[in-house]
Amino acid sequence: MKSVFQKFGGIRPMAAKLDGLPVSTVKSWHTSRTIPRWRHASILAAAAANDIALTEDELINVRADEPAVGDVAA
Numbered sequence: 001m002k003s004v005f006q007k008f009g010g011i012r013p014m015a016a017k018l019d020g021l022p023v024s025t026v027k028s029w030h031t032s033r034t035i036p037r038w039r040h041a042s043i044l045a046a047a048a049a050n051d052i053a054l055t056e057d058e059l060i061n062v063r064a065d066e067p068a069v070g071d072v073a074a
């Protein structure tokens with residue numbers, strides 16, 4: 001299953017779709033695998049506006065990114 005970030009196309013595309021939120025903010029969520037609850041409504045709205053299937057549960061339980069095709073697990 002793709003991570004929240006992968007569903008948006010990556011960190012930079014996610015930041016852009018969140019009304020130009022700083023990339024560093026989204027990167028911090030990616031690194032910590034936590035997204036503040038007060039951001040959930042705006043993220044879900046951005047996902048809906050961009051035809052991205054996303055649930056509240058995925059924002060609460062942020063998954064690690066899936067390996068890219070060809071990546072070898074360590």
